[in-house]
Amino acid sequence: MSPVDRHRNRWPSVAASALGLLAVASPLGAQAPGTGTLRIESVPSAANVELIGGPAGVTPLTVTERDIYPNTYADSRADMYGMVWVRHPGCEPLQHRVTADDIKQGLRLNLDCGVASAALEAPPALAATPAAIPAAAPASANATIPERRLRQLQVLQELLDENLISPAEELRIRRRILQLKPPGG
Amino acid sequence: MMQGTGSVMLSRLARAAALVAIGMALWMLSMRGASAMPEFARRYNLSCAACHSAFPRLNQFGEHFAKNNMRLPNWMETSKQLGDERLALPDHVPLAVRAQAYVQARQGKTIDPVTGASNYAATDFQAPYLVKVLSSAPLSKNITYYFYAIFAEKGGNGEVVVEDAWFSYADLFGSGVDMLLGQFQLSDSMFPREVRLPFQDYMVYRMAGITYDRGVVFSRDVGPLAIQLGFTNGNGINANSSINSPGFGRPDRMFDNNSSKTVFTHLGADVGPVALGVFAATGKQRSATGPAGTAMGLRDTDKRIVGLDASGQLGGTVNWYVQYLWNAWDGFLDADPSRNYRWQGGFAGVDWIPNDRWAFSALYNHDRAGDLAHTHTIYEGLAMSSLSLTSSYYFMRNVKGIIEVNFDFLNKTTPAGRYFTGHLSKENYILFGFDTAF
Numbered sequence: 052m053s054p055v056d057r058h059r060n061r062w063p064s065v066a067a068s069a070l071g072l073l074a075v076a077s078p079l080g081a082q083a084p085g086t087g088t089l090r091i092e093s094v095p096s097a098a099n100v101e102l103i104g105g106p107a108g109v110t111p112l113t114v115t116e117r118d119i120y121p122n123t124y125a126d127s128r129a130d131m132y133g134m135v136w137v138r139h140p141g142c143e144p145l146q147h148r149v150t151a152d153d154i155k156q157g158l159r160l161n162l163d164c165g166v167a168s169a170a171l172e173a174p175p176a177l178a179a180t181p182a183a184i185p186a187a188a189p190a191s192a193n194a195t196i197p198e199r200r201l202r203q204l205q206v207l208q209e210l211l212d213e214n215l216i217s218p219a220e221e222l223r224i225r226r227r228i229l230q231l232k233p234p235g236g
Numbered sequence: 237m238m239q240g241t242g243s244v245m246l247s248r249l250a251r252a253a254a255l256v257a258i259g260m261a262l263w264m265l266s267m268r269g270a271s272a273m274p275e276f277a278r279r280y281n282l283s284c285a286a287c288h289s290a291f292p293r294l295n296q297f298g299e300h301f302a303k304n305n306m307r308l309p310n311w312m313e314t315s316k317q318l319g320d321e322r323l324a325l326p327d328h329v330p331l332a333v334r335a336q337a338y339v340q341a342r343q344g345k346t347i348d349p350v351t352g353a354s355n356y357a358a359t360d361f362q363a364p365y366l367v368k369v370l371s372s373a374p375l376s377k378n379i380t381y382y383f384y385a386i387f388a389e390k391g392g393n394g395e396v397v398v399e400d401a402w403f404s405y406a407d408l409f410g411s412g413v414d415m416l417l418g419q420f421q422l423s424d425s426m427f428p429r430e431v432r433l434p435f436q437d438y439m440v441y442r443m444a445g446i447t448y449d450r451g452v453v454f455s456r457d458v459g460p461l462a463i464q465l466g467f468t469n470g471n472g473i474n475a476n477s478s479i480n481s482p483g484f485g486r487p488d489r490m491f492d493n494n495s496s497k498t499v500f501t502h503l504g505a506d507v508g509p510v511a512l513g514v515f516a517a518t519g520k521q522r523s524a525t526g527p528a529g530t531a532m533g534l535r536d537t538d539k540r541i542v543g544l545d546a547s548g549q550l551g552g553t554v555n556w557y558v559q560y561l562w563n564a565w566d567g568f569l570d571a572d573p574s575r576n577y578r579w580q581g582g583f584a585g586v587d588w589i590p591n592d593r594w595a596f597s598a599l600y601n602h603d604r605a606g607d608l609a610h611t612h613t614i615y616e617g618l619a620m621s622s623l624s625l626t627s628s629y630y631f632m633r634n635v636k637g638i639i640e641v642n643f644d645f646l647n648k649t650t651p652a653g654r655y656f657t658g659h660l661s662k663e664n665y666i667l668f669g670f671d672t673a674f
Contacts, residue, residue: 087285087592087633116285117592122295123552132297133286150281 087116089149090157091135098139098162103131110137110160119149137162165202203228274634274673275332275372276301279314284633290595291634291673292431293555293587305406305414306382307374330373334384337363338435338669343644345661349528349614352656364388365669378406383418399448399473400430414455419473422446425453425464425502426515426545427557433587433597435640435667436624440561440581440603443618444541446517448473449498450491462504470498470519494536496520515543515561525570528655529613535573538566558584569611579606579618592633597626612653619659621645628671635672641665 091100093110100107100114103124107114119133135158137145142162149158204225211221277284284291287298294302301308316327340360347354366389372382383401388394402418423429423441432438441447451468469492476489498519505512518540523533540563547557560582567573581603588596600623608615626640642665649658 087283116283120283120286120295120297121552122289122589123549124296129300133282151277151283152281154283 087154088113089116089119089154091137091160092158093137093139093145093160093162095139095142095162095164098137098142098160101131101136101138103128103134116154135160139164200228275330275370276306278328279326279330279373280308280310285592288633289555290433290587290589290628290630291636292671293433293589293595294431305374305378305380305404306372307380311374324375326373330371332370332673334366334368334370334671334673336365336669336671338365338667339363340665340667340669342665343662344665347656347660349530349656352651354661362391362669365390378408380404380406408454412456415452416455417452419448419450420453421448422466422468422498422500422517425466425500425504426513426543426559427547432585432599433595433628434585434599434624434626435638435669436599436601436622436626436642438559438583438599439601439620440559440583443581443603444561444563445472445521445539446500446541451497460505462502464500464502464504466500468498468500468519470494470496470521493522494520496536500541510546510548513543513545515541515545517541521565521568523568523570523573524613524615528657529569529571529611529615533570535567535570537568537573538564539568540564553589555587555589556585558582563606565608568608569613569615571611571613575607577607577611577615579608580604581618581620593630595626595628595630595636597624597628599624599626610652612655612657614657616657617659619646620663622663634674635670637670638668640667642667 090113091110096110098110100110100112102114102118104118104121107118119135124132133149135147135149137147137160139162142164145160145162147153147158147160207216207221207224207228210216211218216224274284276282276287280286287294287301289295289298312324314327315324318325340362341358342360343358345354345356367387368384369387370382370384372380374380381403384399386397386399389397398419400418400420402416402420404414404416406414408415421429421441423438423446426441427438429438429441429447449468449470450473451466453464453466455462455464457463471491471493475493476491477493479486479488479490496519498517500515500517500519502513502515504514518538520536521539523535523537525531525533541561543559543561545557545559547555549555560580562578562580564576564578566576568577569575581601583599583601585597585599590596601620603618603620605616605618608618610616622642622644624640624642626638628636628638630636642663644663646659646662648662649660651658651660
């Protein structure tokens with residue numbers, strides 16, 4: 052057997068060894084540093100973040116691209132693919148489609164925490180826990196107390212007019228709003 | 237002796253040069269920025285990860301995207317806003333590039349089946365292996381186009397080959413039927429070769445002649461069934477001839493070489509966690525004639541193909557797939573036109589993608605020449621039994637380096653007849669290289 056033939060016969064085992072070494076050397080299972088993460092922040096913070104795979108945590112948090120774009124998902128969750136849902140008590144839920152720019156720059160979501168959204172979300176919970184009403188309905192930080200109460204009462208009336216809450220619930224919430232004391236008062 | 241020592245030296249030098257080249261290229265690639273983005277990612281401002289589990293392999297959403305006429309619902313917003321609702325011009329020229337370059341060490345040879353003259357290159361710089369320019373865009377609510385052209389594929393410098401090139405029309409006349417017209421692969425209805433992770437091919441598709449052809453394919457989902465029905469010329473994508481009157485050329489050209497068409501269908505359905513499919517095709521092919529069957533004959537012969545495919549996932553990181561094809565080539569060889577030839581083959585593979593940096597693949601091709609064995613023709617070469625193991629490392633989402641080792645399990649044979657046919661050289665190889673799209 053010539054040296055060339057010996058080399059020819061040996062190289063498949065050398066090749067297999069090289070492949071094996073490569074596999075062993077790879078950081079399997081580890082998220083590669085610096086690849087594909089998304090920082091999610093919200094105003095206000097401590098909002099619940101939901102992705103296609105389910106609840107992801109509370110802002111601020113960092114998720115991976117694969118959390119947003121999983122390779123497989125249930126068909127029933129297809130609408131959530133590439134989306135971030137953010138929920139905070141008293142704020143309107145916010146959904147956002149993640150772009151490549153978001154992944155590069157991070158995501159900072161400003162939630163709408165006007166009373167309307169709070170009231171829309173609140174009725175069933177309010178009926179059960181009336182004490183939660185004031186905390187669940189923070190108005191704009193710049194609004195005065197009378198302005199906030201007026202807006203809250205207007206929204207409450209709209210909810211009653213549209214039969215989204217019962218007259219008894221409306222009465223109970225109205226009393227709560229009118230009994231509110233200004234901060235520090 | 238001197239010659240042997242010289243060859244070993246040459247081999248060492250080539251290996252050293254390859255290592256230096258790989259090192260240089262690795263370093264240069266690691267210096268590149270993240271600005272490289274393939275066309276769909278650019279258009280929709282999405283990460284490649286949205287559609288690929290590991291480039292070029294599609295994930296579930298990527299397959300949905302491809303099936304959905306290659307667009308997202310907001311495609312119109314990505315068009316140039318010209319104030320004309322009947323004009324959806326892409327706001328940039330929708331081009332992307334894919335390029336591959338490899339260094340290979342192998343045992344395979346090129347052997348002339350008539351004379352037995354052979355060429356052998358233990359190491360081989362296959363760089364560039366190909367440079368491919370791709371383009372696709374939605375043009376209207378229903379119509380999308382897609383094509384790619386390959387420059388200098390596999391060393392064919394001076395050549396440009398257009399492979400996939402088609403228009404698709406979604407929801408034809410509101411029927412729910414999608415139509416695709418152009419050049420495509422019949423085998424795409426099973427496992428698209430272009431999105432496989434290994435360098436090694438799905439060989440049975442090439443052997444059965446169900447890769448590129450010109451035609452039309454209709455698709456529709458009926459309940460749990462995904463149905464495809466297609467018609468093609470059946471003579472590939474290279475042939476054409478001038479129409480003349482007679483001998484005096486007319487401007488038009490004839491792409492087909494006979495009136496018959498290849499008809500194919502694929503039925504697919506999910507059965508639990510497994511995607512199952514049945515493929516069938518029937519058509520004509522030109523007979524094989526001449527020394528060792530190397531020339532195309534004048535007779536149109538019947539060919540039929542039946543296939544079964546299955547695929548699934550394990551644990552979210554492992555994808556497996558299996559393909560079987562049965563082939564009937566009636567009267568194929570001019571040497572014995574009364575004889576019908578049956579042969580079969582297939583492949584099975586696993587892709588394991590543990591994270592965003594690594595992908596590992598195993599692909600086993602197994603084909604038997606069947607009735608074409610011992611015919612002293614090149615079709616004895618249908619026989620194959622090889623395992624390819626591939627490691628892919630992703631420098632970026634769209635830039636990967638690969639190492640692949642191929643183990644050939646077939647025993648070498650010696651020529652038994654007048655011609656140099658059969659498995660005359662082992663086909664082990666090891667390959668290093670790069671594959672990128674931007």
